[in-house]
Amino acid sequence: MKADPAVQRRLLDLATVDAELARVTHRRRTLPEIAEITEAEQQVRAKQDALVAVETMLTDLDRDVKRQETEIDQVRARGERDRKLLQSGSVGAKQLTDLEHELATIQRRQGILEDDLLELMERREAVDADASFARVELDKARATLKDAAGRRDQALADLEATESRRTADRSTMAKGFPDDLLKAYDRQREQRGIGAAPFQSRRCGACRIELDSGAVSKLKEAAADEIVRCDECGAILVRIAEPRA
Known part of the structure; x- marks a missing residue:
């Protein structure tokens, strides 16, 4: 599955909204x-x-x-x-x-x-x-x-x-995302709670696990418009550019 990198980055905004909605649901119960x-x-x-x-x-x-x-x-x-x-x-x-x-x-x-x-x-x-x-x-x-x-x-x-x-x-x-990408995101969110997260400094922003060298190399080699996932939790990973030294 492919999507423009800018569209992928907007998944993080959507994830932020979904996280807030989840907090509202949790707070209502507790x-x-x-x-x-x-x-x-x-x-x-x-x-x-x-x-x-x-x-x-x-x-x-x-x-x-x-x-x-x-x-x-x-x-x-x-x-x-x-x-x-x-x-x-x-x-x-x-x-x-x-x-x-x-x-x-x-x-x-x-x-x-x-x-x-x-x-x-x-x-x-x-x-x-x-x-x-x-x-x-x-x-x-x-x-x-x-x-x-x-x-x-x-x-x-x-x-x-x-x-x-x-x-x-x-x-x-949600109207700004391709149907297949939104469905994949929503399915992941329903299953694991987080649909998409940033990938930065070798770490998945969803499960907070630092990926091994092989997984990191695979992610770096993937095309910018390729939808990639965390091998550990399955979240869609939005690659964030590393800050220059």
């Missing part, structure tokens, strides 16, 4: 924000679970407090009824004794219930503080996730703009 988002999402889920757990505990305590308050109200009402009977003077001696005993029992029961209620209220206050803390932590986790997602979206938009611009450049540049 954005650090992607890992940050994964970690942030896990944190949000963990914080949500923690909040649900503490809010469930708070709901249970609210129910217990309400039940305790209801029982205390019932005990107070019963005690109030007994006191009214005692004050009415309408009961006999035996019933009076029974009422006094029952009232004393009710008062002790009311004291126990009120102590239990106080303990429940203290526990609820502590759990309510835990719930407030859990909400703050969840808000922080969500903010971290939002920030990472915003930076990811901006990075992706930048990459998209670069890719769009360089893809258009490539399309324009």
